[in-house]
Amino acid sequence: MASPPTAAVEPVLAVHGITKRFGGVTALAGVSLDLLPGEVHCLAGENGCGKSTLIKIISGVERPDSGEVIIDGVAHSRMNATSAITSGVQVIYQDFSLFPNLTVAENIVLTAEVAGRQKLYRAASVRPKARAIVDELQLDLDLDSEVGDLSVADKQLTAICRALVHAARVIIMDEPTTALTHTEVARLFAVVERLRARGVALVFVSHKLEEVLAISQRVTIMRSGRVVTSGLASDFDRRSIAEHMTGSELDESRLVADLDESAAPRLVVSHLDLPGAFHDVSFSVRPGEILGVTGLLGSGRTEIAEAIFGARPAASGEIFIDGRRADIRSIPDAVDAGIGYVPEDRLSQGLFLEKSIADNIVAGSLDRHRNRWHGLDRARIRATIAGLFSDLKINAPNPEAPVRSLSGGNAQRVVLAKWLATEPKVLVLNGPTVGVDVGSKAQILDLLRKAAARGMAIIVISDDAPELVSCCHRVLVVARGRVTHELSGDEITAEIIHERMAA
Template identity: 55%
Template sequence: MPETAIVLRARGVRKTYGGVTALREADVDIRRGEVHCLAGENGSGKSTLIKIVSGVEQPDAGTITLDGHDVGRLTPTRAVELGIQVIHQDLSLFPNLSVAENIAMVARVASRRRLVSRRDAMALAKATTERLGVSLDLTERASNLPVAQRQLAAICRAFAHDAKVLFMDEPTTALTWREVDALLALVDTLRAEGLAVVFVSHKLEEVFRISDRVTVLRNGEVVHAGEVKDLDRPTLVRVMTGQDVTEDRDVTELPPDTRPVLATRGLGRRHEFADVSFSVRAGEVVGLTGLLGSGRTEIAEAIFGMRPADTGEILVDGEPVRVRSVHDAIRAGIAYVPGDRLTQGVFLGQSIRRNLIAGSIDRLISRTGRLRDKAVQRTVTTAVESLRIKTSDVAAPVRTLSGGNQQRVVLGKWLARSPRVLVLNSPTVGVDIGSKEGILQVLRDRARAGMGVLVISDDVPELVSVCHRVLVVRRGRVVDEIASARMSVQAVTDGLTG
């Protein structure tokens, strides 16, 4: 590799936190005009490396060079001035400012301007969006944009300051597959412009689709670096996890006379969905998929009583149940794992122990109103062991866990109630390949024990891997059903595109 092709180089980077090694002598080379994937499971060291390169954290040892020059001690402002930028998962936009003002912000900070010119901001934003071929309402407040457009605004912001290296941390997590297509097309444009893009994603199909090279970290060490074309999916999974992980379809067929544990009849909610009728049998995993705005999440929230249906009925074990609130759903034996675990699924500042019993406190309280310590301990121990939650101390806050383990805590909270029906919205978003397969295996095991499972997701390979059937929602109606006999990624994709 010619030395002139390397825009960013890290050598011997080491970082420890309280005696725990997060990075161990990490070496990474990033070339200009390439898309470089940074891969690894949660806790592998990817985020730590990004924080160090962007000046958020200081390394204990090692050097970082940009265009062959040692950058010395980096700060976030200094990193931006040098052309190193990061688009975090939360995008870090100013919600009260316009799109144009957000796009121009980094350029203003880097130039150390104290006076704000809205006209100049508009001119810079317009020139940037036109250069990238992006269509955005530059006068709109950032808070009013959908997630996909906020992602585009964040990319334009980086490009407006002539970034040399752009880190994109899980950029497609909250996007539908059509929005992912548009984003990856924009990444192609950035690459053609000579920008070095470092792409972090747990979705391996995106890694193979967009990346030129990949660096894999495991337990803080670089265990592989090379061309993506030299790897296949099983090999990359093995390098990332240190073991063979099966991603094939694994579904146990059910007897045809198996009774439904959940059924909806003519379920509807004004302006959101209508005439939704389907069933989930005991031991069955059913997928519910559709594009953003199709009504899939609204249907799930109606079943759980978060946004009750206006019409139709819900049946559990063949009996109609009145679901006008979350408490009604819980009493009926329905549990719900939300799509946004950080704001809806867990109490980040509370302990793992408290989170695991939060869904079943009514079953753990004695007649005197006190928690029964032995019952609590039994519930927590069972959840940690059966779900393989990686923790050395259940008194630690949930925020100390990886994304995959946080999701297992959410699962454990509801599984402690032994519900008849488990509804999950995007259950593996933001978790690594090893944790993802572990979570899907939990769903298979619970289904085989007789639970009915409804999975809402637009991760088509995931649905094919775990579901007996997949229902497709379009404009608030179930328009297709892919049965087991014709289940494939292509069949589900065709159902989505209509």
């Protein structure tokens, strides 16, 4: 870690006493923050603490009710998105806001042309401009590929290049490491170092505390619309950040229930093979056991889960549930066999966003709520909904609220509720806490422990090592489509998991 910039340096950007109200709700109350050139500033806080609102104000998307944004010593009271961009402030959103149908080069250059208020588009000058930026950051990006074909990491690099075309001096990155694997994060951080050398100030908004601590010089933590604390990153550790964020002590110790060693395995996967995705995968899970599966993005970990759930069936190999062979060729086969799956991309795959929480909870288990005449048993449905809604502590006024209105952590609990309602024998979760704040994360892991305690076999696919450490009995490491390591007991530590993933 480089030494923190000295206080004598003039801040590139500072905000003073920002207050913002939406209707009767105060989103920000007197927030102040300053960014120095060449620093990485971590902005941490739970969902709904006001981070997003602050970013929107800095980037000119929202106007503050009071307070000012000062860029290079000049106060801006009426900033809009374009004037923020021309002043050198760039936001890289979690979805990157790129155009999937255009090439990398066009994506890098296009917004600069828009900000320049040009009428004509000079196609010939696009490539050289983009090439200059890509070369400066020493990236390996194919300028002629369409962005829609790129990996998440390459999309992110494209977005960073785009920010630099504007001679950005402040780059705000929203959850930059969430969708990246370990190696990709390392690559991103190398780029970040080059940006710092150029004197760019970076703001990282993140939930992943470890990574953020590794790269940041300063940390600002927000809670309920206020800055709780701010200081040098070296003065903080995981624990103290989490405590400031939640306002309470965080329990992240390893907590796994004892297993009945004699119990027959609930799920046995034997020599599963799908060419191009994974080879010869075998493992078993006992009732009450939580099995972690980890690996780099593209290692085959998601494909294995999808094969078990029948979304993309394996070409060969066998799956046994409670000792009985289950022939899984499709999703209905898997559901019939008692397998539940919480997908990676929950918003598009796991939920009916416009429907109510209640409808979503019972969407997967209507067959279980039939009465004698095969009609729906309203009373039982209501009981299931009420039970899960309160058990899972979903933060909404009532179960009739649409899922779209929920925050990430709460939407995640609805997906979980949907599958718990089907009472599966085996529940597979892909990235169960991606994009969820620390408080919700602990609660979700707790829910999994409780579900396991009732005899369910649970498979958690994740690259969040502390999470695996916290709840898994065993952890399988997948690399290039093969199970390369099986960790159990004392071997399960964040360090060993990271080491095995990269090896």
